Amino acid sequence: MLGRTAAARLAQRGARCSPAAHRRAFGSTTSLGATPPGDDKPDLFLPKITDRRLNEGGPGGRQSNADLRVAIFGATGxxxxxxxxxxxxxxxxxYIGxxxxxAEHRELKPMFDLGHTRFVFYSPNDVDSMREVIGDADIVINLISKTYASGQPVQTDKFPFIGWQTNHSLEDVNVRIAKQIAELCVEMQVDNLIHVSALGISEDHPSEWARTKWAGEQAVRETYPWATIVRPTQLFGSEDKFLHYFANMSKMYGxxxxxxxxxxxxxxxWAPDVAKTISRITDAPEKFQGRTVDCFGPSDYTYEELGKFVLDLTEQDKKIMHIPEKQYIMMAKALGYQSFVSFNEDMAKLWSRDIVPPMxxxxxxNQPEEGKILTMEDIGITATPIEKEAFSxxxxxxTAGHFGRVDGYH
Structure with missing residues (x-):
């Protein structure tokens, strides 16, 4: 049976290695080069997508059985x-919450073989429903994040007879829910937790999103100290809000x-590089317990350079306009009132500071092995340059997309 209740899961697991037992056996932190007793695999067994996984059976690929159960919060992001x-x-x-x-998770179904998915409707305010998402998972991955507080207008008794009700604030999404998931992992004896945080965040950042992401990361570390923290910089790729910001602004506003x-x-x-990093971690999660993995591209850019790059790529004869920070934030605040929030005041504050790796x-x-912060390079993943994927x-x-360059009937 693929999905089981929390009680059945704990009863079945029995003597299975809990996080506490794992720490007693292998120590509070596991060195990347350490090999657990009895493990005859290389120090860092990180197979490529075409290689067989540990305990994998079946014909291979999507039709194989990797003997790995993963609960994912934020899988539709x-x-x-x-x-x-x-x-x-x-x-x-x-197990996808x-x-x-x-319709939001429908596109995820073809990514797995039949019988390899369990979709659970849950509410962040209903702890029991979150337990059902986790079920008997070996690994829990928290991808939940939001760049703006969700809500809707409501009728009031006083003029102007309309107000705003917040459903989930940034504090809720980035701190409370992250801590709740970590607490459930401790309670349900989940062996591994992967929490996706971010680079460029800090306790005193002007952006509320950056402050709450930082607080959420600290809460997870305190609650589940052996969690693996993945910290990417800004993400680009199909459906991103990063390069599309430049392209949309030039097209809509000139x-x-x-x-x-x-x-x-x-x-x-590149977002698929981050996904591949997390997937590689699930291949040998015990080797990454308590570790931090930073994900970033091969080169840094200024926002002006990126704007010019997008204009050149899209062949738009538009201008780059330099706006003082105060006015830039005011402009973003106005954009935040759109029905589809692609940019807002808090994102403008985030983009007003560097978002680069700390080293x-x-x-x-050259870091000492003790407490070493890992990168994608340590996991065998080469960062994809933005120039390679942006055009796609x-x-x-x-104008006319790519058809404008084709002669004849098309």
């Missing part, structure tokens, strides 16, 4: 879709606004 593709190709079983309509002189730095990472690649390599999903912003 940007990283989640790419991660489901990776896990499905490896033959994993996925969804708090919306069935210019691309950048904060200040446009010299703020960012080092974006150079050489400094990452931005060429549609060209």
């Amino acid at each position: 940007f990283i989640g879709k790419h991660l489901c593709h990776q896990l499905g190709h490896n033959g994993a079983y996925a 969804n708090r919306g309509d069935e 210019f691309i606004p950048v904060c200040g002189d446009g010299s703020v730095l960012t080092q974006p990472v 150079t690649q050489e400094e990452y390599r 999903y931005l060429h549609r912003f060209r």
Whole structure:
């Protein structure tokens, strides 16, 4: 039976290695180079997508059985879709939590073989429903995040007789729910927890999103100290809100606004690379317990450079407009009132500060092994440059798309 209740799961697990037992056996932190007793595999067994996994049976690919049960919160999001593709190709079983309509997770079903998915409707305010999502999972992955508070207008008794009701604030999404998931992992003796945080965040950041992501990461570390923390920079890829911001602004408003002189730095990472990193971690999760993995692209750019790159790629004869930070934030606040929030005041504050790794690649390599922060390079993943992938999903912003360059009937 694929899905079981929390009580049945704990009863069946019995003597199975809990996090506490694992720490007693192998220590509070597991060195990346350490090999558990009796494990005859290489120190870091991280197979490629075509290689067989540990305990994998079946014909291979999506039709295989990887003997791995993964509970995913936030699977319908940007990283989640790419991660489901990776896990499905490896033959994993996925317990996918969804708090919306069935149509939101429909596209995830073909990514897994028949019988390898269980979709559970849950509410972040209903702890029992979150327990049902976790079930008997070996690994829990938290991808939940939000760049704005969700809500809707409501009628009031006083003028102007309309107000705003917040459903889930940034504090709820990035801190409370993250801590709740970590507490459930401790309670239900889940062996591994992967929490996706972010780079460029801090306790005193002007952006509320950055502050709450930082607080959420600390809450997870305190509640579940052996959790694996994955910290990506800004994400780019099909359906992103990053490069699409530049393309949409130039097409809709005739210019691309950048904060200040446009010299703020960012080092974006391709979303499928982050998904592949998380998938590789699930291949040998015990080797990453208590570790931090930073994900970032091969190069950094200023926002002005990215704006010019997008204009060149989409062949739009538009301008880059430098806007003082205060006015830039006011402009973003107005954009935040759109029905589909692609940019808002808090994101403008986030983009007003550098979003880059805390160290150079050489400094990452030269860290002492104790407490070492890992990168995608340590897991055998080469970061994809933005120049390689951007055209594949931005060429549609060209006049006539790619058809304008084709002669004859088409």
